Amino acid sequence: xxxxxxxxxxxxxxxxxxxxxxxxxxxxxxxxxxxxxxxxxxxxxxxxxxxxxxxxxxxxxxxxxxxxxxxxxxxxxxxxxxxxxxxxxxxxxxxxxxxxxxxxxxxxxxxxxxxxxxxxxxxxxxxxxxxxxxxxxxxxxxxxxxxxxxxxxxxxxxxxxxxxxxxxxxxxxxxxxxxxxxxxxxxxxxxxxxxxxxxxxxxxxxxxxxxxxxxxxxxxxxxxxxxxxxxxxxxxxxxxxxxxxxxxxxxxxxxxxxxxxxxxxxxxxxxxxxxxxxxxxxxxxxx
Numbered sequence: 001x002x003x004x005x006x007x008x009x010x011x012x013x014x015x016x017x018x019x020x021x022x023x024x025x026x027x028x029x030x031x032x033x034x035x036x037x038x039x040x041x042x043x044x045x046x047x048x049x050x051x052x053x054x055x056x057x058x059x060x061x062x063x064x065x066x067x068x069x070x071x072x073x074x075x076x077x078x079x080x081x082x083x084x085x086x087x088x089x090x091x092x093x094x095x096x097x098x099x100x101x102x103x104x105x106x107x108x109x110x111x112x113x114x115x116x117x118x119x120x121x122x123x124x125x126x127x128x129x130x131x132x133x134x135x136x137x138x139x140x141x142x143x144x145x146x147x148x149x150x151x152x153x154x155x156x157x158x159x160x161x162x163x164x165x166x167x168x169x170x171x172x173x174x175x176x177x178x179x180x181x182x183x184x185x186x187x188x189x190x191x192x193x194x195x196x197x198x199x200x201x202x203x204x205x206x207x208x209x210x211x212x213x214x215x216x217x218x219x220x221x222x223x224x225x226x227x228x229x230x231x232x233x234x235x236x237x238x239x240x241x242x243x244x245x246x247x248x249x250x251x252x253x254x255x256x257x258x259x260x261x262x263x264x265x266x267x268x269x270x271x272x273x274x275x276x277x278x279x280x281x282x283x284x285x286x287x
Contacts, residue, residue, distance in 0.1 A: 006173045022207060025062040025249060037065045044140040050074050067143055067247045075279040077242035084148040084283050085242060086276040088254055089141040093171060094272055095133035103132050106172040113257060115179035116198060118159035118224045123187060126194045129260040135276055136166060136253050145246040145254060146278050151188030151195060152238040158216055158225040159183050166202040166253040178255055184208050184216050189231050192285045193259035199246055200253040210246040212237050242279055261286050
């Protein structure tokens, strides 16, 4: 059955299905929207007591529900300056060193940091011999993405690609998954060096948003798009540790890249399959 599920992903029109689902998720369909939200809550056992608005009827669209904000104080930010924090709710897929430009995906599968970053050689060079962490967001999770450390935006790259599912089964069976799916790469300058926040699209992910650009949907095609941003002056965009930087409209994965010697060690219990909660301690930084 697993082989069938993987085979179907190769042949199904993933972009078409994803865009159609995206339109439905953005539509105000009244009772139909509410019924879909109630089904989703029950199916995935979502704890709506954490949401700022707990009633399904409060959301006019499925997207509003899926990107719902949490109650104030629900995810306190670990305030120890020696630690960066988890950027999302989810589960650790993999983490560790970037070896010879390769990132570990799953047993038998690696992919290059260069490919992940849209073949931007200058960007990839900044993360040589650094570290990475891949975090998977399941349908039940809170889907806003936050800053692991204070940083100033310097570059964003949109990379077109496939829209395979990014669940653990697919990660174990589709080579180079995160470097072949559609994605948005945001690079921030921080006190521990550059950090790349790679927001990876997936099947039925309607869109990826950032707080500075809104929905990132360049013209359809095979071209990579890049935007450069000032890191000084009145137009520089600096986001504090724990500040929201983006969101997924339907589930996906975040891959973080860190420069060499940026991290000392990962926090206790941060390991593959570990559950993450935004704001908790993620890794200790080098002194």
